[in-house]
Amino acid sequence: MKYYLGIDLGGTNTKIGIVDEEGNVHGKTSVPTHIQDGPQQACARIAEGVRGLLKGAGLDASAIASAGLASAGPMDIPGRQLLRTANLGEKWHYCPICDMMSRACGFDVIFANDASAAAYAEYWVGKGKTATKHRLNRDMAEDTGKPITSMVLLTLGTGIGCGIILNRQVYDGEHSQGGEFGHAIIDYSPDARICGCGKPGHFEAYASATALIRHAQEAVLAGRETSLANRMEALREEGAKVVAEEANRGDKVAMELILNTAKFLAVGIVTLMHTIDPDAIYLGGAMTFGGSNSPLGRTFLQAVKDEVKIRALKTCALTTTLDFADLGGDAGFIGAAGIAKVSE
Numbered sequence: 001m002k003y004y005l006g007i008d009l010g011g012t013n014t015k016i017g018i019v020d021e022e023g024n025v026h027g028k029t030s031v032p033t034h035i036q037d038g039p040q041q042a043c044a045r046i047a048e049g050v051r052g053l054l055k056g057a058g059l060d061a062s063a064i065a066s067a068g069l070a071s072a073g074p075m076d077i078p079g080r081q082l083l084r085t086a087n088l089g090e091k092w093h094y095c096p097i098c099d100m101m102s103r104a105c106g107f108d109v110i111f112a113n114d115a116s117a118a119a120y121a122e123y124w125v126g127k128g129k130t131a132t133k134h135r136l137n138r139d140m141a142e143d144t145g146k147p148i149t150s151m152v153l154l155t156l157g158t159g160i161g162c163g164i165i166l167n168r169q170v171y172d173g174e175h176s177q178g179g180e181f182g183h184a185i186i187d188y189s190p191d192a193r194i195c196g197c198g199k200p201g202h203f204e205a206y207a208s209a210t211a212l213i214r215h216a217q218e219a220v221l222a223g224r225e226t227s228l229a230n231r232m233e234a235l236r237e238e239g240a241k242v243v244a245e246e247a248n249r250g251d252k253v254a255m256e257l258i259l260n261t262a263k264f265l266a267v268g269i270v271t272l273m274h275t276i277d278p279d280a281i282y283l284g285g286a287m288t289f290g291g292s293n294s295p296l297g298r299t300f301l302q303a304v305k306d307e308v309k310i311r312a313l314k315t316c317a318l319t320t321t322l323d324f325a326d327l328g329g330d331a332g333f334i335g336a337a338g339i340a341k342v343s344e
Contacts, residue, residue, distance in 0.1 A: 005067035006068050006334055007067060007109075009033065016046065016049050019337035033045075035092065068335075071111075073113055074177060115155055118161070118332050119152065120339055128165070140318070141318040152278050152281045157208065181272065184202065206264040224253050248296055266303075273313075279321065
């Protein structure tokens with residue numbers, strides 16, 4: 001059995017896991033990234049975490065065939081470096097992070113976008129593993145029983161990450177920016193909302209957790225009757241989950257905001273359907289409102305599906321599976337390890 005190391009580099013914490021060739025996790029841990037200290041010290045802390053993880057799993061370093069490093073973009077994957085990344089700070093700009101991590105940990109390290117890594121994990125061992133293709137038979141979707149070969153994972157959080165699998169392979173684009181769908185334009189009006197990147201009208205500015213929080217604050221400032229008015233400080237500190245809590249308590253404005261977010265999300269999803277025509281699109285990240293295990297999550301997903309049905313070509317609407325992802329916060333390091341495996 002071969003083992004692979006997966007490293008999911010985050011702005012606050014970095015998740016590390018040992019994954020075998022079948023996608024089973026044999027140990028995982030998390031270490032603080034402390035981005036203010038710079039990449040060199042972060043790599044040293046991660047390497048220490050790797051050594052502790054190997055010891056806990058009873059494995060020698062020689063058991064690791066290779067490692068995958070997943071990070072948020074923008075990045076230059078062939079050049080093995082970060083570009084001007086917003087979530088890590090200036091010390092990380094144009095940093096050859098992949099080679100630095102390789103030296104620190106002592107393994108060959110493969111570079112990957114974090115959303116692409118999460119998408120690959122879902123395809124490899126998550127929701128996509130048992131999913132099957134659909135085709136249009138007159139006006140009905142027919143299950144072919146064949147395994148899917150293409151999918152998209154949208155990670156909903158502070159921003160919107162997008163990982164794309166085409167013909168069983170991760171699609172990164174010619175310049176490593178192929179999955180930056182959070183910055184697709186969905187509003188070109190003069191008063192379009194400004195994205196966190198500073199550009200107007202981007203998908204993230206309407207369908208992310210950050211956007212939901214902003215919409216909630218605006219509703220309160222507009223004088224709408226909502227229990228959110230009593231939770232403004234919590235909204236700033238705890239984010240979108242506060243809106244979910246109030247919706248679950250019956251607040252009509254909070255529910256309206258969540259359903260409007262579903263509509264914005266559907267607009268982006270339809271664009272993905274019409275551009276890529278994938279077998280499936282899965283939703284993951286922090287803003288899934290409890291996912292399929294929650295009545296609110298199921299209501300949110302159904303609202304997305306209803307809006308997609310209105311806006312999408314029938315073939316896409318009927319043959320593209322829309323569902324929640326399975327793997328949660330482990331997807332990044334599992335997928336990073338999987339990408340290392342297929343890159344051998």
